[in-house]
Amino acid sequence: MKAENQAYKLDRENGIIDLPIRAGLHIQLGLIVSDYHRRYLDDKSLSLGSLTLLPDRVVVAIRKRPPKAYAPESIVSLDTNERSLDGVLVNEDRIEAVVRAEFPDVSVIQSVHHDRRMKLQKKKSHDRRTAKRLCAREGMREHHRIDYRMHEVANAVLSFAEEKKSMIVLENLTGIKPRMGKCMNRRISAWPRRKLHQIIEYKAAWRGIPVVKVDPRYSSRKCPVCGRIQDSRKGTEFVCGCGWHVDRHINASINLLQTAASKKAAGGLRFDPGAFQHDVVTILCGRNAVRSEPNGTSRIKAMT
Numbered sequence: 001m002k003a004e005n006q007a008y009k010l011d012r013e014n015g016i017i018d019l020p021i022r023a024g025l026h027i028q029l030g031l032i033v034s035d036y037h038r039r040y041l042d043d044k045s046l047s048l049g050s051l052t053l054l055p056d057r058v059v060v061a062i063r064k065r066p067p068k069a070y071a072p073e074s075i076v077s078l079d080t081n082e083r084s085l086d087g088v089l090v091n092e093d094r095i096e097a098v099v100r101a102e103f104p105d106v107s108v109i110q111s112v113h114h115d116r117r118m119k120l121q122k123k124k125s126h127d128r129r130t131a132k133r134l135c136a137r138e139g140m141r142e143h144h145r146i147d148y149r150m151h152e153v154a155n156a157v158l159s160f161a162e163e164k165k166s167m168i169v170l171e172n173l174t175g176i177k178p179r180m181g182k183c184m185n186r187r188i189s190a191w192p193r194r195k196l197h198q199i200i201e202y203k204a205a206w207r208g209i210p211v212v213k214v215d216p217r218y219s220s221r222k223c224p225v226c227g228r229i230q231d232s233r234k235g236t237e238f239v240c241g242c243g244w245h246v247d248r249h250i251n252a253s254i255n256l257l258q259t260a261a262s263k264k265a266a267g268g269l270r271f272d273p274g275a276f277q278h279d280v281v282t283i284l285c286g287r288n289a290v291r292s293e294p295n296g297t298s299r300i301k302a303m304t
């Protein structure tokens with residue numbers, strides 16, 4: 001049974017639900033309230049949504065109105081890569097810090113689970129149903145491990161932005177299809193970069209941190225000083241004929257920042273790349289020691 005929020009009453013103090021069945025007839029349900037539930041029941045900023053009654057439990061939806069985003073005093077611009085978010089913190093027109101949130105273990109987790117699925121399929125090739133079930137289980141485990149890691153990364157980025165009262169700039173990843181070999185495509189598309197952005201965005205809304213997404217076109221190939229667009233995107237260092245040179249990922253984040261700043265021309269932050277100093281990188285989210293895999297493959301050993 002499902003009831004909308006006007007159709008029932010919840011005594012938040014005592015955890016009793018009152019449901020009118022028909023005129024003059026109510027039923028009352030006493031909930032088992034744990035400390036976990038208490039946290040939500042006592043939070044008066046949360047309003048109640050619909051109620052779902054199941055044979056073994058009651059589900060009460062709660063709503064929260066996100067706070068108004070603060071007026072940013074600085075910008076954190078981040079380029080999303082396979083193993084890290086790399087970027088700069090800009091205050092006024094000065095780059096205050098080069099920042100990085102690393103997640104090198106995500107691709108390790110992915111390759112481990114991918115290898116396990118391949119193995120399972122080979123081993124259970126005579127029994128497709130079992131193979132399917134076991135592969136699905138592997139998939140869930142992979143999903144949970146990566147999800148956990150991405151939440152950690154997102155929290156680190158958001159705490160940093162909140163502390164610096166920053167707006168976050170990310171690239172808009174929709175519609176991007178990397179054209180590389182089949183193997184590379186699996187690697188790139190499998191890494192859920194969009195999912196990481198989604199996590200950052202909804203957590204940011206929850207905490208009142210402004211987020212802007214910009215078109216990443218040419219961000220990896222453009223020189224932010226002279227505007228020249230290069231043909232190649234190879235190498236770890238971006239070097240331009242005008243004398244500008246910087247880490248390629250950092251260069252991309254500066255381009256994203258400029259795109260974001262030019263979008264809101266009036267009052268937007270104008271950034272002078274000449275003011276850039278090669279600062280020490282601030283690590284927001286560190287290189288976690290990759291946990292040894294219980295059924296580790298040779299691939300893992302080679303990587304750790």
Ligand SMILES: [Zn+2]
Nearest residue numbers: 223226240242
């Ligand atoms: Zn240049």
